[in-house]
Amino acid sequence: MKYIDEFQDPELARRLLDDIHATVTRPWALMEVCGGQTHSIIRHGIDQLLPPEVELIHGPGCPVCVTPLEVIDKALEIASRPGVIFCSFGDMLRVPGTGRDLFQVRGEGGDVRVVYSPLDALRIARQNPDREVVFFGIGFETTAPPNAMTVHQARKLGIQNFSMLVSHVRVPPAIEAIMSSPSCRVQGFLAAGHVCSVMGVEEYPELAERFRVPIVVTGFEPLDILEGVRRAVRQLERGEHTVDNAYARAVRPEGNPAARAMLEDVFEVTDRPWRGIGVIPDSGWRLSPKYRDHDAEHRFSVGGIRTEEPAECRSGEVLQGLLKPHECEAFGTLCTPRTPLGATMVSSEGACAAYYLYRRLDVPAAAAREASPVV
Amino acid sequence: MCLAVPGRVLDIEDRDGTRMATVDFGGVVKEVCLEYLPDLRVGEYAIVHVGFALQRLDEESARQTLELFAELGLLQEEFGDPWETAASAAGADPAEEVHNR
Numbered sequence: 001m002k003y004i005d006e007f008q009d010p011e012l013a014r015r016l017l018d019d020i021h022a023t024v025t026r027p028w029a030l031m032e033v034c035g036g037q038t039h040s041i042i043r044h045g046i047d048q049l050l051p052p053e054v055e056l057i058h059g060p061g062c063p064v065c066v067t068p069l070e071v072i073d074k075a076l077e078i079a080s081r082p083g084v085i086f087c088s089f090g091d092m093l094r095v096p097g098t099g100r101d102l103f104q105v106r107g108e109g110g111d112v113r114v115v116y117s118p119l120d121a122l123r124i125a126r127q128n129p130d131r132e133v134v135f136f137g138i139g140f141e142t143t144a145p146p147n148a149m150t151v152h153q154a155r156k157l158g159i160q161n162f163s164m165l166v167s168h169v170r171v172p173p174a175i176e177a178i179m180s181s182p183s184c185r186v187q188g189f190l191a192a193g194h195v196c197s198v199m200g201v202e203e204y205p206e207l208a209e210r211f212r213v214p215i216v217v218t219g220f221e222p223l224d225i226l227e228g229v230r231r232a233v234r235q236l237e238r239g240e241h242t243v244d245n246a247y248a249r250a251v252r253p254e255g256n257p258a259a260r261a262m263l264e265d266v267f268e269v270t271d272r273p274w275r276g277i278g279v280i281p282d283s284g285w286r287l288s289p290k291y292r293d294h295d296a297e298h299r300f301s302v303g304g305i306r307t308e309e310p311a312e313c314r315s316g317e318v319l320q321g322l323l324k325p326h327e328c329e330a331f332g333t334l335c336t337p338r339t340p341l342g343a344t345m346v347s348s349e350g351a352c353a354a355y356y357l358y359r360r361l362d363v364p365a366a367a368a369r370e371a372s373p374v375v
Numbered sequence: 376m377c378l379a380v381p382g383r384v385l386d387i388e389d390r391d392g393t394r395m396a397t398v399d400f401g402g403v404v405k406e407v408c409l410e411y412l413p414d415l416r417v418g419e420y421a422i423v424h425v426g427f428a429l430q431r432l433d434e435e436s437a438r439q440t441l442e443l444f445a446e447l448g449l450l451q452e453e454f455g456d457p458w459e460t461a462a463s464a465a466g467a468d469p470a471e472e473v474h475n476r
Contacts, residue, residue: 258413
């Protein structure tokens with residue numbers, strides 16, 4: 001298909017790889033922020049084609065992975081109530097809360113439905129005026145505009161039985177938190193292309209300057225990722241640290257102004273805990289007071305639920321780039337997609353799930369023997 | 376779930392005051408909200424995420440990027456170190472090796 005096949009061309013990939021090999025003279029650690037990029041990198045084996053000097057650290061950009069346990073527990077509580085239709089994107093169903101997940105709530109009689117778009121949830125609300133319909137609004141700046149538009153429409157059309165449990169997160173504060181950590185090894189970023197399709201690039205020059213790191217806006221196809229790496233390595237070798245756009249076909253400097261205006265109207269910035277990482281100041285969005293009537297946290301009085309994160313899962317270290325998934329002792333043994341300890345193994349975009357899907361045969365034979373068979 | 380994919384607009388209509396399109400994703404057709412890209416036209420491509428068109432795909436920019444990739448290495452072949460080029464042709468280039476696996 002147009003704009004996909006062309007950016008998977010093996011001959012052009014070889015040219016990009018040759019150029020990276022010719023440019024690199026010493027070790028560099030780059031972080032790809034987005035989980036979609038992690039998945040593409042592991043699936044196509046891009047990390048194994050790069051020169052050994054270039055290390056890719058997998059960042060925290062999987063929204064399912066970083067949604068805090070406490071928010072999952074709030075979702076489980078709301079979804080269990082009689083009279084509620086709880087709508088969610090499919091990949092939240094198996095994310096473990098404390099003791100259970102949405103899939104189990106459905107097994108116990110809860111009306112949990114998977115939707116493709118938040119607008120589907122709004123339609124369900126219109127079709128079921130005697131039921132409370134709740135949408136689980138998570139995601140980064142890419143998903144926030146669709147969710148914002150849906151709440152806006154609910155208010156405009158006066159759909160009283162629709163509300164949203166919101167736990168949105170923002171990329172720039174996460175970059176700031178990663179770079180401020182004393183154990184940080186990251187020297188350059190591949191910024192998440194579709195986040196920038198919405199937000200543009202205006203938030204990044206200040207971060208590039210302050211932390212002296214190149215930030216290259218990068219797409220998702222193999223050639224996009226190689227070009228992001230090539231531009232980041234070129235900057236690092238020259239001692240530069242600027243914001244560069246390697247995904248110009250889908251990213252304008254100003255982003256999408258209509259979407260940004262809607263975000264400004266519907267949401268307000270708030271501190272947000274990230275699963276496995278902890279609270280990052282100003283890193284999230286919640287519904288602004290104007291939309292409080294459609295805030296599920298308020299409507300179902302679940303604001304008081306507080307949950308401590310368990311210590312057994314090391315996904316926080318994975319999400320910060322301090323540990324590779326296969327270096328965790330539970331990987332592929334105690335922790336598999338069927339029995340996930342943490343969200344990075346559940347979500348299709350999680351780093352642990354990507355390694356399990358494409359790389360688990362590379363882990364030591366003993367671990368592989370104990371791993372659950374894949375159905 | 377952050378996955379956003381390019382699709383081509385087949386037709387556009389106004390539904391309940393909302394601008395909606397049917398969009399073709401390589402054979403799969405879905406309903407997509409155009410409120411964030413109101414001037415998108417039939418035949419154009421856009422990045423679509425969870426039922427919303429978020430950004431127009433710029434065909435000219437895509438073409439330029441692919442051309443740039445195609446030109447990579449040509450200058451090197453023309454003006455580069457002939458010994459390096461010969462070694463590369465003989466299979467000593469690690470990138471070449473991996474590529475041919």
